[in-house]
Amino acid sequence: MKFTSRPTAVVLGLTLAAAALAGCSEEASGGGGGAEAGACAPEDVTLVGQVRNESNPYEAAWLDGGDAFAEQVGLTQDRLTYDGDSTRQQEQISQLLAGDTDCLVMNILPNGDSDTPPIVEGAEEAGAYLVTQWNKPADLAVTDYDQWLSHITYNGVESGKQIGDALAEAIGGSGGIVALQGILDTGAAKDRFAGLEESLAENPDVELLDDQTANFSRAEALEVTKTLLTKHGDDLKGIWAANDDMALGALEALEQAGRDDVAVVGIDAVPDALTAIEDGAMTATVSSDGPWQGGIGLAIGYCVATGELSVEDIADEDRAWFAEQFLITSDNVGDFTSPEVDAADFECDNVFSRSQGAIS
Amino acid sequence: MTSPAGADTEVVLPPRPQPRRGVSLRDAGPPIALVVIIGLFSVLSSDFRTIGNAQNIMDAAAVLAVVTCGITFVLMMGSIDLSAPGVMGASAIAVALLVANNRNDNAYGLVGVLLAVLLGSALGLLSGLALVSLKVPSFMTTLGVSAVGLGVATLMFSGVQPNITDDMLDNWAVDRFLGLAQLTWIALGCVLLGWLVQRYSRLGRYAFAIGGAEEVLALSGVRVAPYKVAVFTLAGSFYGLAGVMVTSQLGAGLVQAGRGYDFAAITAAVVGGTLLTGGRGGILHSAVGVLLVTVLTNGLVQVGVSPYWQGGVQGLIVVVAVAAAVFPQRRRNQVTK
Numbered sequence: 001m002k003f004t005s006r007p008t009a010v011v012l013g014l015t016l017a018a019a020a021l022a023g024c025s026e027e028a029s030g031g032g033g034g035a036e037a038g039a040c041a042p043e044d045v046t047l048v049g050q051v052r053n054e055s056n057p058y059e060a061a062w063l064d065g066g067d068a069f070a071e072q073v074g075l076t077q078d079r080l081t082y083d084g085d086s087t088r089q090q091e092q093i094s095q096l097l098a099g100d101t102d103c104l105v106m107n108i109l110p111n112g113d114s115d116t117p118p119i120v121e122g123a124e125e126a127g128a129y130l131v132t133q134w135n136k137p138a139d140l141a142v143t144d145y146d147q148w149l150s151h152i153t154y155n156g157v158e159s160g161k162q163i164g165d166a167l168a169e170a171i172g173g174s175g176g177i178v179a180l181q182g183i184l185d186t187g188a189a190k191d192r193f194a195g196l197e198e199s200l201a202e203n204p205d206v207e208l209l210d211d212q213t214a215n216f217s218r219a220e221a222l223e224v225t226k227t228l229l230t231k232h233g234d235d236l237k238g239i240w241a242a243n244d245d246m247a248l249g250a251l252e253a254l255e256q257a258g259r260d261d262v263a264v265v266g267i268d269a270v271p272d273a274l275t276a277i278e279d280g281a282m283t284a285t286v287s288s289d290g291p292w293q294g295g296i297g298l299a300i301g302y303c304v305a306t307g308e309l310s311v312e313d314i315a316d317e318d319r320a321w322f323a324e325q326f327l328i329t330s331d332n333v334g335d336f337t338s339p340e341v342d343a344a345d346f347e348c349d350n351v352f353s354r355s356q357g358a359i360s
Numbered sequence: 361m362t363s364p365a366g367a368d369t370e371v372v373l374p375p376r377p378q379p380r381r382g383v384s385l386r387d388a389g390p391p392i393a394l395v396v397i398i399g400l401f402s403v404l405s406s407d408f409r410t411i412g413n414a415q416n417i418m419d420a421a422a423v424l425a426v427v428t429c430g431i432t433f434v435l436m437m438g439s440i441d442l443s444a445p446g447v448m449g450a451s452a453i454a455v456a457l458l459v460a461n462n463r464n465d466n467a468y469g470l471v472g473v474l475l476a477v478l479l480g481s482a483l484g485l486l487s488g489l490a491l492v493s494l495k496v497p498s499f500m501t502t503l504g505v506s507a508v509g510l511g512v513a514t515l516m517f518s519g520v521q522p523n524i525t526d527d528m529l530d531n532w533a534v535d536r537f538l539g540l541a542q543l544t545w546i547a548l549g550c551v552l553l554g555w556l557v558q559r560y561s562r563l564g565r566y567a568f569a570i571g572g573a574e575e576v577l578a579l580s581g582v583r584v585a586p587y588k589v590a591v592f593t594l595a596g597s598f599y600g601l602a603g604v605m606v607t608s609q610l611g612a613g614l615v616q617a618g619r620g621y622d623f624a625a626i627t628a629a630v631v632g633g634t635l636l637t638g639g640r641g642g643i644l645h646s647a648v649g650v651l652l653v654t655v656l657t658n659g660l661v662q663v664g665v666s667p668y669w670q671g672g673v674q675g676l677i678v679v680v681a682v683a684a685a686v687f688p689q690r691r692r693n694q695v696t697k
Contacts, residue, residue, distance in 0.1 A: 054518075054519055055519075181667060219606060230413045230662075252609065270521075
């Protein structure tokens with residue numbers, strides 16, 4: 001390696017860095033400064049939705065839901081994605097909070113539990129209105145903050161049990177099943193599997209032959225399922241997957257093995273899974289209603305920013321809560337294939353209507 | 361690292377890196393490890409030692425084998441290639457959109473497959489050009505190209521999963537010939553092709569020589585840059601084909617089609633006896649490595665090791681296998697201090 005061109009490299013590097021910074025900060029728009037909390041004119045509110053990536057149908061639908069709400073109140077939503085990269089998420093948040101934050105409303109999907117505290121601290125300091133979903137450390141209390149309005153998540157134990165029960169019913173109440181777990185050290189994977197164990201306790205004739213992880217991945221689920229099919233053969237009557245991607249991988253494996261006598265269930269209600277349920281290839285899935293999630297976080301923030309709701313009036317049990325989720329089977333799949341948001345869900349006195357209780 | 365310009369381009373053949381005298385202990389290590397592991401699992405699990413499971417292992421190894429074919433050439437040169445996830449993602453989405461699918465009216469069939477593989481070649485070419493013309497280490501260029509590939513894939517994906525309805529591509533994963541899925545035969549074909557290139561073409565022999573002693577090669581008047589670019593292009597083509605194969609297996613084009621395959625392939629190549637420092641190993645070594653890794657993954661499930669333990673156990677066995685396989689060359693294999 002020769003370093004004859006080091007100055008050039010430095011200049012290039014600096015230019016690139018400057019360009020990147022300039023590019024990122026052009027989001028910050030001018031608005032009247034010094035607005036009191038809850039006194040924003042509706043047109044001054046900035047709506048931001050942030051998820052991991054748009055290449056995931058669920059998260060793309062989430063952002064579309066945010067757009068639908070924004071349109072409802074005559075605004076637009078800034079769609080941010082960070083590719084599942086925690087550092088990038090924090091950088092984007094810092095950029096946002098460095099701009100005009102008086103009427104900034106953020107609906108954020110933190111990458112992991114540990115990514116939530118810095119986002120919360122940043123929003124608190126900058127005075128931006130924040131709603132988080134899915135991930136937060138258990139010991140971080142929303143009620144300790146004024147700007148962190150609400151945290152919404154789903155009871156994984158319940159969804160794991162719902163599909164477990166649906167699977168037990170589909171195989172006639174008895175027979176062998178296998179479980180495809182998610183990434184083992186995530187809360188979602190643990191809770192959902194705990195739900196399956198509850199379901200198994202209530203269905204004593206259903207036997208869990210094996211549980212393996214496929215890391216929430218379709219490709220890994222394909223390989224693991226093939227292996228499990230050779231291992232258990234005809235004893236295998238059902239496959240419980242902790243998400244739909246793995247369920248779809250399992251379906252491919254079944255097709256390749258020429259088996260059509262195995263019931264498959266998943267969670268998330270991704271479009272392909274809904275199609276599979278319509279076709280009868282898959283038994284059940286659970287929907288958290290992604291478009292609603294994209295809209296509701298912005299709606300709560302918007303209501304507080306414009307003064308229709310005040311933080312003090314939000315009951316403690318609505319600061320961190322489980323939202324309703326829906327079991328989808330062939331009976332009701334038609335209602336979910338073209339997800340639409342219902343404007344009434346986002347009315348300020350209705351935003352907590354889907355609560356299933358506080359997070360214990 | 362440029363060659364002296366204008367030198368006599370009449371090729372001076374580099375000495376064969378390895379005299380072929382019987383089977384040395386060095387080359388025998390990984391196959392012995394493979395036999396031992398297969399024997400061990402066969403004793404431990406009656407489900408493991410079935411014909412069905414042997415077919416399953418071969419089928420499961422197919423994609424990794426193709427990726428490893430590509431990466432082996434790069435490793436032989438002493439470079440490294442982390443572009444597989446991006447290249448595979450791009451070609452997976454591309455092929456899903458080019459053959460009959462639910463997103464558009466394309467139905468190019470085999471031509472679509474070819475175009476997707478060419479997209480892989482183009483991305484590989486990009487890695488190679490960045491390496492030789494900008495002198496950026498391959499570690500960084502290929503990481504960058506992987507990001508480019510994922511970016512291209514995400515753009516083409518645009519929020520809706522393309523599911524394939526093309527019969528040919530669907531059947532590659534389902535139809536069997538002599539007990540193995542067509543994809544597995546494609547993988548075997550790739551291994552054969554890779555071996556022929558490595559053994560009989562100038563490209564293959566120079567890749568070896570570049571890894572062994574690049575300076576000597578340059579001093580003897582060989583312009584190495586074009587060969588480096590060619591090797592990365594070849595590797596990109598293999599990744600492109602692997603992306604197509606994943607799409608065939610999953611019945612859908614996924615941006616994440618290649619996730620994890622970069623390190624899985626490097627692991628397989630190294631376990632098989634290809635050195636990270638270059639100049640040693642080869643396609644057949646890597647093929648053994650691929651089987652080792654696949655047998656391990658399959659065997660641990662068949663034996664019934666708890667999923668909470670599998671990752672750790674698998675890692676430990678890989679470290680032991682590599683240590684045993686490369687013990688005779690431990691001085692050369694030291695990449696970092």
